[in-house]
Amino acid sequence: MGERDELLRGFDDARALLSAAVEGLADDDFGRPVGEGRWTVEDVINHVAAWDQAATAAVRALVAGAPPAMRPVEDVDAWNEGAVAPHRGRRPPETLAALHAARDAFRAVVDAAPAELWAVEPRTGANGEARNLPGIVRAWAGHDAAHAAELRAVRDHGAEPRAS
Numbered sequence: 001m002g003e004r005d006e007l008l009r010g011f012d013d014a015r016a017l018l019s020a021a022v023e024g025l026a027d028d029d030f031g032r033p034v035g036e037g038r039w040t041v042e043d044v045i046n047h048v049a050a051w052d053q054a055a056t057a058a059v060r061a062l063v064a065g066a067p068p069a070m071r072p073v074e075d076v077d078a079w080n081e082g083a084v085a086p087h088r089g090r091r092p093p094e095t096l097a098a099l100h101a102a103r104d105a106f107r108a109v110v111d112a113a114p115a116e117l118w119a120v121e122p123r124t125g126a127n128g129e130a131r132n133l134p135g136i137v138r139a140w141a142g143h144d145a146a147h148a149a150e151l152r153a154v155r156d157h158g159a160e161p162r163a164s
Helices: 003-023 027-031 041-063 076-087 092-112 133-157
Strands: none
Touching: 003 092, 003 133, 027 041, 027 092, 041 076, 041 092, 041 133, 092 133
């Protein structure tokens, strides 16, 4: 199995973990806090969708022969909040539809990427940002796996709903 296939297998495995965690959530879970409680389940799902959209743009840029559209984010917390805040308060089916659309678009550009974009070692920049296709795919697998674990913890152990 080549490196492309290995990266995609890890990517698909992490995506499956996240999908299983999300599919096991009840509508009432979307308001529950995750981790230390700064974000809710809804926020985490919106966060994953936002980063999938950013990764889609990055891969499209690579396919076009440009540097990835993802620049180092100086303040990740501020970027995350700016990406998540406009989507708060949607009904859970709308949140999940946005997630699935972002995931489908990302996977479509990854699948359509030419072989030469895979023929490099995964590379990251000084701030840890993925700088090529294998780097993006590897980073997103880790991102999905981490958030899947958070969402599973809420689903499996519950938490008190966050006060509005």
